[in-house]
Structure formats: C-alpha cells, structure tokens
Amino acid sequence: MAATGGSARSTVAHVLADALSAAADTVVFDLAPRLASPWPAWSGGPEAGGLAALPHDRPLTRARIRGAAAVRRAADGDWGVLTDGREWHAAPLSLPAPPAAWYQLAAAGGWQALVADTAHHVPHDVLLARCEGSPSLTRAWCDLPFSVPVLCAQATAEGVQTLQQAVMVLHAEGLPLHRSVVVLAATADGRPPAVVRAAATMLSARAAAVVHLPHDADIRAHGLQAQPARIRPRTRQAARQLATAVLAAARASFGDPLPDAPQPAPLPAVAVTAV
Template identity: 70%
Template sequence: MGKKSESACLKLPASARLVVPVMAAAGGSGRSTVAHLLATAMAPFAETVVADLSPRLGSPWPAWTADAQAEGLAAIPPDQPLTRDAIRHAAAVRQSDSARWSVLTDTREWHAAPLNLPSDPAAWYQLAAAGGWQVLLADTAHLAAHDLIESRCSGAPSLTQAWCGLPFTVPVLCAQSSAAGIQSLQQAVMVLHAEGLPLQRTVVALSAAADGRLPAIAKAAATMLSARMAAVVHLPHDADIRTHGLSAQPARIRARTRQAARELATAVLAAAHDAYDDPLPDALQPATRPHPAA
C-alpha cells in the first residue's frame, strides 16, 4: 500500500464531488475491473456512477447491463435539457454488499449505429453532476502516455490533461504487475511527469495476472513510485473475476480482493483530501430542468 492508505474512508459531504478517471498506458491493464472494484468500494461513502467511454462492441459494460432494464446513453440526447430522473433512468444499477452504484453505458443491441458521444471530459463531469452523483468513475478508452505524446507533437488537446484538469480529480493509473506491464507503467509515469501532470494526487493500481507472490519487478516499481505518487495499491489475482469479468458475483469475490478494493478507495479519498482539503469543499451544482407540471 502507499503512504496515504492509513486514512479512514469517510462519507463525502452531500455538496462535494470527486472525479476519478481510470486510465492506462496500454491495453489489458485492467481498467474496467479496477473501475468495477473501485465503484463497489466507493458506493458506501458516496453516490457513485461509472461512465463507460469505450465503443460499445469493445466494452464489457453493455453485456453486463443487458438484463438491467436501463435505457442507456441513447436515452440522453446531447442537445436537449434533461431532468435528473431522466439521467438516472438511463443508468444501470449494481447492488453491492452494502450499497448501490450506477453505470452509464450504451445498452442497445450490437447492430445499432454507434452513438456520437462527447469526448470532452467536462461533458461527462456535467452529466454526472446533473444526475446527482457525487463520484464519477470514468472507465477511459484512450492510451494515456500515447495521448500525451500525440498532443505534444500535434498541438491537439489531450484527453489525459483534460481529465486531470477537472475540479476535484484523482486519476487512477492501471497496470499489470508483469514485466511488460511495469515497463509500460514506468514509461507512462515519465511522460506524465514531463507534461507536468499531478503525480502527487495520482494513485497506481497494480493488478496481479496470477496467484502467487508479487514479482520482484513489481515490488521494486512500487517502492520507486511510492515516493512520487499518492499511493500504489496491489490488486490480487481473483479467479472469479478472471473467469466472469464484470459479471462476477460480489459474494464470490475473494475477501482479499474486497480488502484491496477498500484500500484503493481509501487511497483515492486520501489523495483527494490531501489535494483539496478535508472535508472536500462544496462543488458547483449545475442547473437541471424542473419536472413538468402535472
């Protein structure tokens, strides 16, 4: 665990908001699994929503929400005012052991035309706020390090920078605890540092690819990064998650996995409090459309 892990998880004030972009520098880094575990652990402390930013056919979330009877992102028109109820009805709901949390994803059939979803993180920030959620977990689809280098070379805006620049943001950087995963993570950290991104409030989530002792290269990387990042959290291999993915039943997830998820949530909240104050300050509240008169 990182140096902030001893902080206690407390409920966020009703007027506070926290943005957690779950990012990685390479595919197969466990972003969706980390977002899933983090949402489960954060839900008892705040109203939590996961925003699925991947294309529908490349995302695990639509299959998981197939039976949830949620209207999905297609029910949220980008050019019309929305009520809070309309936004909430678009989200699928997951019941964990002690709380419920929501997922905004595209729930339509696979053959439907792709949605024209906004890429600007500020649009998702506003949508989550209008929906009344305190914590926005963004399951991002872009490759963080490549995105930053491409932005530097082309002058185009960077999604990574835009996510990190939102108010009350604590990024989570994911990697596998393998040689290839650690190398990708270390390169990403160098790029983030070179671009001046906020490593001091960034949490690293290292996912084990197999049972057994943590590889020496992962231990060494965690030691090196712990002085630079807000925290480094190790997520153990879990056979049920490996087999069933996001459909894994909460009761069958190993106790040590649930504990690691709680440690990750604690690290995120501690980083937020260190960066922005404890308790978190009030966030701006967007205007929402009133209910139509009966």
C-alpha cells in the same frame, strides 16, 4: 486510465465503484466503444435505457438521467452504471469527447462520485497533444474539480515497464502525479515478481499511493456479471484500500472535508407566449 489495453482498467473501475458506494452516491461512466467494452454484459443488458437514452444535444432532467443508469448491487450501497447496452448491430453512438461534458452529466444526475472508465491510451494521447500543440484529453480529465487519476497496469515486467514510461510522460507534461493512485493488477496467485515490487517502490515516491489488486480466479473466469457475490474477500479488501487511497489523495490535495464541487450553470428559462 491506462497506458495500454488489457490493464484491468474496467475491473479496477468496478471494484473502486463498489467500495466508493459506501461513502458516496456513485456512478460509473463507460467511455469505451460498445463492442470493446465489458460493461453492457456486467450491467445486465438493455434493461436501463443507457447512454442511448441521453442525447447530448438536448436538455435532460435528473429523473431521466438517473433512470438511464443500470443499478449494481453492492454490500454497502448500490451504484449506477451508464453504458451503451443496445444490441451489437445498433449504430455506434456519437458521444462527447470533452471530460467536462461527462462531469456535467454526473452533476445533473446528482451523483457525488464519478468513476470514468476511460478508453484512450494515456502516453499516446499526451504525446500526440504535445506534437499538435493542443491540450490532451488526459489533462482535461485531470483538470476536472477534485479529480484523482487512477493509473492501471498488469503486475508483470511488461506491464510495469509500460506504466513507468507513461509516468515519465505524465511527469514531463506536469500532470498531477502527486494525487494519482497506481493500481498493479496481478495476473496469477502468489507474490509479485521482483521487478514489479521494485517498480512499486519507485512509483510510491511519485504517486499518492500504490495499490496491489490480487488475482481473482472468479473474475478471470466469469467477469463481473450482475451478481458478483463470489469475489474473493482479499479482492474486496484491496478495493477498500483503493477507495481509501483515492479519497485520501483528494482530501490531501483539495481539503478535508472536501468543499462543495462546482455545479454546472442551469439552462436559461425559455419565455413562452401565452395563447
């Protein structure tokens, strides 16, 4: 999640899934509009059926769900990506908004860990819901079983200021900051600015953990294409720290080992008249 665009949210989702795949069968769900998302290019294009092959108003088999996911190769374990990899001129998909629908899809697909790359701006979503007197999308994501919110921001003065405002909004709404992980993504090499270090100290008292994602020139120049073999070792180390922090937050909040997650109820059997 992020308070604004350009917060390295998709990059964080990618490196988190890469590290989580060593511990669990992992999938990333891309919730952004196709032409605003890097995932179609990162996942290798339309080789897999993607989200277009999974109509949300029809029953789906596990084989069909998993077959629609693109496969990303990682050093310690592969993981899946569900995105819309069609050509740019295809009509936009009508995707379900409730997070429970995505949870159900991940459970039906048999994945153990779901990384949802959300597209909404968290403070605006929470404030709008308060004004309308309705539940926020952010709260719905946080209320999913064993969820760990990951809040992303650029490691700049403006980035941490926006993040701090988002944290105040989340705190005012009683959302689970205690099991949230903050990621500060560096925009250049070198030590973070003093204002970023001070913000990290403040946030560490409210969040479960604060992780610094270093600047990676290859990611900045080339993105995370199908073969991200040139990602720097320190970036991979930060990804492992992030995955460790996410799992630790989940275990501290829900138990160690984590109990079995609830499974969506199966569809009732349909009686067929013999002919």
